[in-house]
Amino acid sequence: MTRFAESTITFPYKRSLGPVVGAFMTALTDKRILGIRNGKDILVPPMEWDPTTGAELAPDFVEVGPVGTVESWTWVPTPSVQHPLQHAFAFALIRLDGATTPLLHAVDGGSSERMVEGLRVAPRWRGTRVGRIDDIICFVMGEVPETDGGDTGAAQEPVQRMDYHASITYRNPVPAATDRAVVASRNRRLLGLRCPRCERVYAGGKGYCPVDAVELGPECEVDLPTVGTITNFAIVTPVSYPGQTETEPFVRAFVLLDGTDVVIGYSPVIELPADEVRVGQRVAAVWASPAEEHDQEGGMGGAWGSLLGWMPNGEPDIDDPDLVNRIF
Amino acid sequence: MAAASGGRRPVAVVSFAQSDMVRREELRNDVEVLQPVIVDVFEKVGLTKDEMGFVCSGSCDYLVGAPFSFVSALDAVGAWPPMRESHVEMDGAFALYEAWTQLQEDDIDTALVFSFGRSSMSELGRVLTLQLDPYYVAPLWPDPVALAALQARALIDSGRYTEADFAAVAARSRRDALNNPHAQVKGEQTAEELMGDDYVVAPLRRHALPPITDGATAIILAAGDRAAELCERPAWITGMDHRIETHSLGARDLTTSPTTRRAGEAAGVVEVGDGSGAPVGVGVDVAELHAPFAHQELILRDALGLGEAVAVNPSGGALAANGVMVAGLVRIGEAASRIMDGTAQSALAHATSGPCLQQNLVCALAAEPAGDGRR
Numbered sequence: 001m002t003r004f005a006e007s008t009i010t011f012p013y014k015r016s017l018g019p020v021v022g023a024f025m026t027a028l029t030d031k032r033i034l035g036i037r038n039g040k041d042i043l044v045p046p047m048e049w050d051p052t053t054g055a056e057l058a059p060d061f062v063e064v065g066p067v068g069t070v071e072s073w074t075w076v077p078t079p080s081v082q083h084p085l086q087h088a089f090a091f092a093l094i095r096l097d098g099a100t101t102p103l104l105h106a107v108d109g110g111s112s113e114r115m116v117e118g119l120r121v122a123p124r125w126r127g128t129r130v131g132r133i134d135d136i137i138c139f140v141m142g143e144v145p146e147t148d149g150g151d152t153g154a155a156q157e158p159v160q161r162m163d164y165h166a167s168i169t170y171r172n173p174v175p176a177a178t179d180r181a182v183v184a185s186r187n188r189r190l191l192g193l194r195c196p197r198c199e200r201v202y203a204g205g206k207g208y209c210p211v212d213a214v215e216l217g218p219e220c221e222v223d224l225p226t227v228g229t230i231t232n233f234a235i236v237t238p239v240s241y242p243g244q245t246e247t248e249p250f251v252r253a254f255v256l257l258d259g260t261d262v263v264i265g266y267s268p269v270i271e272l273p274a275d276e277v278r279v280g281q282r283v284a285a286v287w288a289s290p291a292e293e294h295d296q297e298g299g300m301g302g303a304w305g306s307l308l309g310w311m312p313n314g315e316p317d318i319d320d321p322d323l324v325n326r327i328f
Numbered sequence: 329m330a331a332a333s334g335g336r337r338p339v340a341v342v343s344f345a346q347s348d349m350v351r352r353e354e355l356r357n358d359v360e361v362l363q364p365v366i367v368d369v370f371e372k373v374g375l376t377k378d379e380m381g382f383v384c385s386g387s388c389d390y391l392v393g394a395p396f397s398f399v400s401a402l403d404a405v406g407a408w409p410p411m412r413e414s415h416v417e418m419d420g421a422f423a424l425y426e427a428w429t430q431l432q433e434d435d436i437d438t439a440l441v442f443s444f445g446r447s448s449m450s451e452l453g454r455v456l457t458l459q460l461d462p463y464y465v466a467p468l469w470p471d472p473v474a475l476a477a478l479q480a481r482a483l484i485d486s487g488r489y490t491e492a493d494f495a496a497v498a499a500r501s502r503r504d505a506l507n508n509p510h511a512q513v514k515g516e517q518t519a520e521e522l523m524g525d526d527y528v529v530a531p532l533r534r535h536a537l538p539p540i541t542d543g544a545t546a547i548i549l550a551a552g553d554r555a556a557e558l559c560e561r562p563a564w565i566t567g568m569d570h571r572i573e574t575h576s577l578g579a580r581d582l583t584t585s586p587t588t589r590r591a592g593e594a595a596g597v598v599e600v601g602d603g604s605g606a607p608v609g610v611g612v613d614v615a616e617l618h619a620p621f622a623h624q625e626l627i628l629r630d631a632l633g634l635g636e637a638v639a640v641n642p643s644g645g646a647l648a649a650n651g652v653m654v655a656g657l658v659r660i661g662e663a664a665s666r667i668m669d670g671t672a673q674s675a676l677a678h679a680t681s682g683p684c685l686q687q688n689l690v691c692a693l694a695a696e697p698a699g700d701g702r703r
Binding site for chain 1: 353354357359360363366367377390392393402403406450451453457462463469470471474480482485527529530531532573574577579580
């Protein structure tokens with residue numbers, strides 16, 4: 001029975017717009033649509049460079065539309081949550097009056113039967129506009145622009161940045177070797193896999209030897225010691241970004257397990273202040289209690305299962321100048 | 329220009345392997361999908377990774393939502409001791425272009441190229457929307473099917489093709505795929521039967537869309553005499569080029585593919601000579617075209633001037649299996665295989681990237697090296 005790990009990644013970008021895209025977005029807040037002159041052509045939306053030669057275009061803007069003609073369209077019968085409209089609509093290439101190139105946007109056409117090449121359409125503006133392409137909610141049939149709700153007017157300052165939010169949800173199968181390592185961690189066991197070819201041992205539920213590129217099955221499993229020595233570490237001072245929950249400086253340490261060549265990287269330390277961490281320090285594994293295992297993850301996540309990190313075990317430090325080089 | 333596209337030193341495809349292309353790899357991660365393919369591609373020529381002068385891969389971290397997934401994928405090759413290695417966040421065909429360029433240098437004779445992708449891990453339409461213009465287009469979330477449908481309608485409106493032509497492409501692809509053990513969508517249906525499919529996004533019916541595919545593929549390139557040692561009939565690369573069009577969809581004529589034509593000219597398989605401006609394909613027995621949507625095959629055929637005598641997509645093409653980041657490199661592998669197995673003397677492979685055939689690569693292959701044949 002395959003287990004799946006679901007995760008959602010968001011991309012909350014702030015994008016700077018520059019003098020050409022910024023001028024277009026600023027004009028949108030004033031319910032005006034700009035093109036840029038490229039020889040005899042008027043490019044809409046305006047581009048910074050000639051699409052054929054790559055030559056930089058002078059900021060020679062021309063107001064177009066706002067009414068235009070549908071050149072090509074496609075019907076979207078079942079919109080997704082990101083789409084501009086939540087009922088069936090058309091994506092269309094719309095050539096605004098005065099433009100040489102068409103603009104891609106949505107058309108609220110009612111039904112696909114009413115969509116036709118040559119259809120005249122006008123923008124439906126958002127009441128509050130911030131300088132984004134979706135300040136135009138969509139285009140509607142006819143020659144008369146609309147505004148949705150109360151009109152709060154044009155931006156007071158030129159628009160220089162825009163927010164762009166994307167989010168994608170993934171559903172990844174968890175490999176069997178990872179799952180076996182997680183299950184073993186519930187019993188305070190640190191599982192390793194020994195490559196039959198090179199004899200190297202790997203922790204972390206990796207089902208293959210990355211040196212010999214051979215698969216490592218259950219027959220390769222060995223129990224690893226849960227006591228080791230810190231070989232190297234870093235103190236991370238957190239900066240604020242989406243998803244960062246740490247607020248104070250914290251340590252990530254590398255631990256060499258006793259009697260092996262296995263180094264476990266990027267481990268949290270527990271009951272050990274950041275300014276007291278030393279190379280050569282002796283540590284033992286700390287495991288989550290059953291009550292803490294509810295989210296199927298300890299402090300290290302993934303295949304480490306219930307392993308939370310490492311804490312001093314009271315033994316004297318090991319004095320070996322070569323230890324610091326052991327990060328793999 | 330000819331020297332650049334043909335290369336200074338003959339380079340050939342000597343081995344090709346691919347996984348079965350499937351709707352969903354339920355049980356295996358990228359490394360586990362890739363590893364048997366890497367073993368296979370080496371075994372076919374009796375080589376090991378330690379003999380590779382260069383390794384280059386193509387993949388996309390957004391597919392599985394894992395940063396640096398291309399680095400962990402090297403576990404399938406064996407990345408110790410250190411090797412000369414590179415990666416492109418593109419289809420593997422573009423990784424092959426980089427490897428081919430590297431092989432122009434005289435200090436290496438072989439290269440491994442591979443690519444992998446599990447498109448089933450998320451909503452592929454959402455992932456591919458992230459590659460669009462982030463200012464004017466992406467905030468509207470036009471997914472790749474909607475954009476392809478706009479292109480298809482423009483093609484119908486041009487009067488050159490009809491929906492029935494799209495169905496004919498799909499029917500032929502599925503029939504040809506019956507002979508491809510790795511293909512995902514195959515079957516014996518007529519174009520008339522396929523016309524009974526519902527629209528997904530009009531004017532594209534179900535059969536005109538590519539499947540969502542998980543899979544991996546690998547190719548070994550060898551230069552000069554080394555290629556002839558490793559393979560009885562190497563598939564020599566006689567020319568290769570790739571070109572890109574503007575990101576502004578409205579500024580493109582979506583019914584044609586000028587960059588495919590220009591890449592074909594530079595690769596030496598397209599001539600535009602008779603004053604009419606119409607491209608004419610030259611010296612091609614087989615063409616493997618990376619056309620994820622049925623109508624795109626028609627656009628590409630026109631851009632490359634392929635006549636009725638040319639066998640197009642005998643593997644079934646991207647309509648039979650469309651591994652994102654994989655299907656382009658598979659086209660090169662399938663075209664090369666037709667030369668290696670003796671069924672063709674010459675072939676071309678095409679790979680694409682971006683919305684509506686924005687970027688295009690053409691690779692010309694032949695049973696004999698180009699030019700003076702210097703190895």
